[in-house]
Amino acid sequence: METNTASSPNDHGNILVVDDDADIRLLVSKFLQRHGYHVHTASDARSLRETLKRFSIDAIILDVMLPGISGIQACRTIRQTSSVPIILLTARSEEDFRVSGLEGGADDYVTKPFSPRELLARLRSVLRRSRGGDLNTTPPDRNRILFDGWVFDTQRRELNTPEGVLIDLSTGEYNLLVTFLEHANRVLSREMLMEFAKMRASDPFDRTIDVQISRLRRKLEISENAEQIIKTVRNAGYVFLPKVTFE
């Protein structure tokens, strides 16, 4: 078991990161430490249990795929003895896990590959709700997302321009935008985009995504705000450029 409890100026709480991939453990740990959290790590179910026994943990970040045990199982096990907030890390195309994960007692989930910024937002939200004692009362509040002055309401599925004009999005445009927002500042391949945005299976030469991007861009250009939002990366895919703020 690794315990990585480097102290930080302001202590926002003890977080336990559980993942069998050492890279991810390290990445997440460093990031959270920089934001004032104490971080413990564990790589399997056994060390998870031990850490929970030995330390007072405020929240757990848990990969759904652990060697030997599913994250859902782990989730239930934890829930038998504790109501500590849990955020699941799910790989793409594991929507089933996300649903059953929430049923299994998780409080929120983040899809890999995730932006640390998003993870942080979710963590804060979960901790806030946990302290308020109403973790199960309110659903995960992933509803308002801001970028470049735009406001996107995921609950109402509406998009407002910086000028406050309501733009309406088709289902496909909505799915695509959500995908970008959840993986902002990262180059997404056409393949990933199609999968995340729930489009139907992609032949290698499928240009559907290009057309959908084109349609989304047209709507995002309506604003005076001249900044480019979705940038093409030749031979790779597309990136969503603006800084994204959750909630």
Place this chain on the structure above:
Amino acid sequence: METNTASSPNDHGNILVVDDDADIRLLVSKFLQRHGYHVHTASDARSLRETLKRFSIDAIILDVMLPGISGIQACRTIRQTSSVPIILLTARSEEDFRVSGLEGGADDYVTKPFSPRELLARLRSVLRRSRGGDLNTTPPDRNRILFDGWVFDTQRRELNTPEGVLIDLSTGEYNLLVTFLEHANRVLSREMLMEFAKMRASDPFDRTIDVQISRLRRKLEISENAEQIIKTVRNAGYVFLPKVTFE
């Protein structure tokens, strides 16, 4: 038998949670405890009886599916010796249970998967009526549901626009709206909608639900309030957009 009587600052009463699924017992217990109730739990009919004998219980939350005994049976049995309020937990597609459950002496029911918020609302309502001593006089008062300024009275089956105009709904429209309200902000497939809204079995190409949605929408558009309420999700189903408040 488990007894889980952690004390809470304000004591709102002793609740007995009966379910064979440990996860649900735990989830519900924690939640109710956080809201100031003493919680006892039982996993089968025998421990239910024992708990009732040993403690003064103010309300029972009872899963209809218990190993060895139907919740309805349990309900009747309890009623032979007590008039304690009972809330049934029913899985979906157990509509029969809901009806016969109320006949069997239950005071209200909640359909799984349920929001803890809704359960709490029902529990409060049942306790309030119980203390007033008029539990059998008045039907379950799951009556006021608010969304986007609209007021829906399930008892009278009436819907009022934000302007206060009364809209009347047919049975089918009522069922559909209730389904949406109980599962707001969630994409519901046509299949689920048909099942929940008690329409007759659905062939894969049945468009009945679309037509019913269309009819409901027409009534919901009467208000000046231009906001869209039910949104179509292509290839998936429909979502009810507004935030819903039970009271």
Place this chain on the structure above:
DNA sequence: CCCGTTTGTTACAAATTGTTGCAGAATATG
């Protein structure tokens, strides 16, 4: 049994998404 109301069916219109082709941009090649 009649009649008004509600619900189910069907057909066609409208909206959305997928496909293709070509023009133009970006990059590689000579």
Place this chain on the structure above:
DNA sequence: CATATTCTGCAACAATTTGTAACAAACGGG
């Protein structure tokens, strides 16, 4: 630097999915 090659943008069209009017069947109250 000129040209060839590859890749992307997007208009135009095709296919799919949804909206809803219009009609038929089923229901319910006298």
